[in-house]
Amino acid sequence: MVRFAPGLDLPPAARPRRTSSAGTAGTGRRGSIYQRFQGGYTDGVDAGVGSKARTLSVAIPHELYVDECRLAEHFSVLSRAGKKDIGEGGAAVVHLMQSKTAGPGKVFAVKAFRDWEPDEELEREYVRKIKSEYAIAKSLEHPNIIQTYRLCHSDKKWFHVMEYCDLGDLNDLINKGYFSREDRNCMFKQLLRGVEYLHSRGIAHRDLKSENLLLTSTGCLKLADFGTAEVFSGMHPGLRGCRRQSLVKEEDEVRLCAPGLVGSRPYMAPEIIEHEDRYDPRAVDIWSCAIVYLTLCIGGTPWEFASTDVKNYNIFCSTWDTWYERYPDRLLTKERVLPAFAYTKQFAMLDDMGTKCLVMGMLHPDPSKRWSAKDVLESKTVVDYPCCQQDGYSDDIKTRQRKAMHNHCPPKPVKGSKFLKPK
Numbered sequence: 127m128v129r130f131a132p133g134l135d136l137p138p139a140a141r142p143r144r145t146s147s148a149g150t151a152g153t154g155r156r157g158s159i160y161q162r163f164q165g166g167y168t169d170g171v172d173a174g175v176g177s178k179a180r181t182l183s184v185a186i187p188h189e190l191y192v193d194e195c196r197l198a199e200h201f202s203v204l205s206r207a208g209k210k211d212i213g214e215g216g217a218a219v220v221h222l223m224q225s226k227t228a229g230p231g232k233v234f235a236v237k238a239f240r241d242w243e244p245d246e247e248l249e250r251e252y253v254r255k256i257k258s259e260y261a262i263a264k265s266l267e268h269p270n271i272i273q274t275y276r277l278c279h280s281d282k283k284w285f286h287v288m289e290y291c292d293l294g295d296l297n298d299l300i301n302k303g304y305f306s307r308e309d310r311n312c313m314f315k316q317l318l319r320g321v322e323y324l325h326s327r328g329i330a331h332r333d334l335k336s337e338n339l340l341l342t343s344t345g346c347l348k349l350a351d352f353g354t355a356e357v358f359s360g361m362h363p364g365l366r367g368c369r370r371q372s373l374v375k376e377e378d379e380v381r382l383c384a385p386g387l388v389g390s391r392p393y394m395a396p397e398i399i400e401h402e403d404r405y406d407p408r409a410v411d412i413w414s415c416a417i418v419y420l421t422l423c424i425g426g427t428p429w430e431f432a433s434t435d436v437k438n439y440n441i442f443c444s445t446w447d448t449w450y451e452r453y454p455d456r457l458l459t460k461e462r463v464l465p466a467f468a469y470t471k472q473f474a475m476l477d478d479m480g481t482k483c484l485v486m487g488m489l490h491p492d493p494s495k496r497w498s499a500k501d502v503l504e505s506k507t508v509v510d511y512p513c514c515q516q517d518g519y520s521d522d523i524k525t526r527q528r529k530a531m532h533n534h535c536p537p538k539p540v541k542g543s544k545f546l547k548p549k
Contacts, residue, residue: 186357190257190364192264197278197285201236202226209236212294216240217353222290234275237286256284261364262329263288263352265371269515270320272340272350291340291348293534300336300421307477309534310422311511313339316347317418318508319517321411322499324349327371328359328378330407334414335393336421345514345534354388356407357381383407392427393417397493399433409493412502416488423475442467446491456495458487460505480507 197206205224212235213220221236228234242252256277263274263286276287293299296313305313317339324331331338332354340348357363358381359374382404389398395413397405413432420428429438445466450456458464460483467473468482476482484505487497502508514534 186254186258187362187365188254190254190261190362192257192261192277192364192368194277194279197236197280197283200225200227200276200278200287212290215351233290235288235290236278237288239284239286241283253284256286258362258364259353259355260286261362261368262355262357264368265363265366266324266327266329266352267370268320268323269346270316270348271323272348288350289348291350292343293341295337296339296341296347296418296422297336299341300425303425305422305534308512310419311477312345312513312515313341313347313422313534314415314419315503315508315511315513316515317349317415318499318503320347320349321415322503325408325411325499326373328357328374329371330356330358330411331414332356332383332407332410333389333393334411334418335390336418337390339418341534347515356383358383358407380406380408389414391431392429394432395493396432396491399431406493408498409496412488412496412499413493415499415502416485419485420472424472428472442489443491456490456492458483458490458495458497478507480505484508 201223205226209221209223211219212222218237218239221238222233223236224231224233239256242249246252260274260277263272264277266274272291273289274286275289278285278287299305317334321331321334329352331349331352333351334349338349338351340350342348359378360371363369363371383406384404385401387394387398387401389410393414395405395410397403398410417427429436429442432439434440434443442465449463449465453462460480464479464482464486468486473482473485476485484497484502484507488502490496
């Protein structure tokens with residue numbers, strides 16, 4: 127029987143691998159990019175916008191056609207002086223600011239990019255990356271993707287103006303332990319809807335993690351931060367005036383990404399960690415979605431990163447080696463026995479065999495056999511998950527979902543009580 131490390135007896139490995147202690151849930155923020163340094167790699171890059179490694183993209187045009195304006199046109203001096211920080215990363219700080227043009231009391235999340243660093247890149251490259259991120263985000267229109275409204279500048283500083291999500295990011299809410307089984311399945315379904323929409327438009331996110339998933343007061347989950355997004359098929363939105371992308375057809379060319387570390391280490395797919403071959407960014411997103419779901423279920427990531435140097439991941443791979451011997455075609459289907467890792471103590475927290483099957487399908491070590499977002503969404507297991515958000519819009523008033531089916535908002539303290547007990 128396979129047991130979950132650390133501290134338990136281990137089965138013989140299917141092939142030689144060096145093991146080490148496995149990382150579980152870290153509650154702190156994780157750096158979103160890794161940079162080569164003296165022959166190795168280091169995380170926590172804290173430089174300017176170039177630190178998001180958008181040079182790894184294969185499809186950033188040299189000339190981008192996007193609208194821009196001065197920040198002062200929409201935010202007063204008082205609002206800019208009284209801004210409140212609501213997020214921070216290696217490339218930018220996000221402020222909460224009140225607009226002077228969008229109506230009384232209307233607030234926005236304003237992403238302020240860090241200053242250009244002359245030692246890191248040319249200024250035109252710095253601006254081009256900011257505009258590319260804006261063009262991608264601006265072109266996306268989906269309930270589960272953050273809305274981006276404007277590209278602004280002020281004294282050589284650049285800003286993205288976006289919608290504000292009241293409840294903050296998923297990572298903070300997971301750490302507070304508020305979520306029920308219904309909550310986590312609903313948010314997983316919303317995440318998959320957003321990712322399937324992206325992929326159908328030729329866009330991959332490449333940095334999906336709980337910190338980049340925001341929640342509104344109505345329980346709507348939204349994908350945010352497209353700084354490492356890749357246009358893997360079709361024309362870059364910056365060449366189309368940021369209009370919505372056309373649907374990608376199965377026969378359309380898929381541009382593979384060059385090797386390079388991009389994303390956040392616990393959520394990175396193994397093909398990213400190996401940084402040897404070109405990879406399909408869609409498969410990378412699917413892997414990250416599965417890690418997000420496991421984080422919702424067990425309160426942390428199942429391993430520190432997807433390398434066979436890590437004990438838990440080493441065990442995971444060993445069970446797949448054995449499974450490959452039984453099924454040489456490497457296709458994981460609901461009719462087949464799952465790799466033994468699916469029956470560990472940690473996976474026992476998943477709802478049923480259908481859920482275990484789809485999670486293992488999303489974590490297939492062979493990216494060419496990994497399930498797609500559409501595969502997962504169309505599985506009976508996910509179809510049956512109750513979701514508080516309507517799937518699309520219905521003109522039929524009798525069938526239209528009129529209100530949330532359940533509430534993800536953290537409970538309010540009972541009057542007179544000293545402590546708030548999570549679900």
